[in-house]
Amino acid sequence: MTVKVLVASRNAKKLRELQRVLDRAGIDGIELVGLDEVPPFPEAPETGATFEENAAAKARDGALATGLPCVADDSGLEVDALNGMPGVLSARWSGAHGNDEANTALVLAQLADVPDERRGAAFVSACALAVPAGNDAA
Template sequence: MTVRVLVASRNPKKLAELRRVIAAAGVDGLEVVGLDDVAPYEEAPETGATFEDNALLKARDGAVASGLPCVADDSGIAVDALNGMPGVLSARWSGRHGDDQANLELLLGQMRDVPDERRGGAFVSACALVRPDGSEDVVRGTWSGRILRAPRGENGFGYDPIFAPDDTVGERSAAELTPEEKDAVSHRARALDALLPALRDLIVDD
């Protein structure tokens, strides 16, 4: 029997990434659906102080409204020279939620005079799983690297074009990686990997 799992997102690239990671892990028996696949419900604003707080807020809303186990991710970029910002404000750093280009350009402007040796940062992802019975799991994944001086690459989304991961050859940006390469090392992939035991338990418990 297949267990439906709601992912509290309408971002098609994020949904595709989550589906690829689950498929690559060989987790059979899970059908991943997004917010567009369930009845609409009022989504609480992301007011949490941490990625974990926001992921849990979204997953709790989704589980209560849909009656399905719900996975939610809250992620962003933490820049050393900006004392860990944008952090949880990454998606609305420019003041307009989800405007990737404006957010990216603002961050580049803020980093313009920062020397190379101080351009470190990391992508952070917190993934929460909330079940209809109210039980919860929340995990974190990080992906260290540095902030580039100009965007590179056409893949990915968000801040990917200006982030060069430490664990890639030739200082490629995250947006220059193939989906398969990114899935193997990204912050979200690492968080989901930590969440896989709880996802597998959904099938066992069903």
């Protein structure tokens, strides 16, 4: 029996990578599908205060809209000298959503007067899985 699992992403590379992880782990019976493979549904904006909240909201929305188990993630950069920012705002830190070059340039500009030894940072990622009510397959 094969179970379809929605991955809350339109990134084909991400889906291929997740499939490789499943394959290498010897996990069979899961068919990953992306957002482009299901009927469109309203996607809630990422308004959570944490990566965990955003991932959980995306997974919940996907599961409710499609009836499929849904896995979602949220991730970003937390810079120590910026008190953990940009955090959940990483993708739109410069004001232009998804503009990595502009976001990086702004972070570096904000760190211009920060000595190298205080430039610690971490890339943080959170994943969530939501299963629609009444679905015993997952």
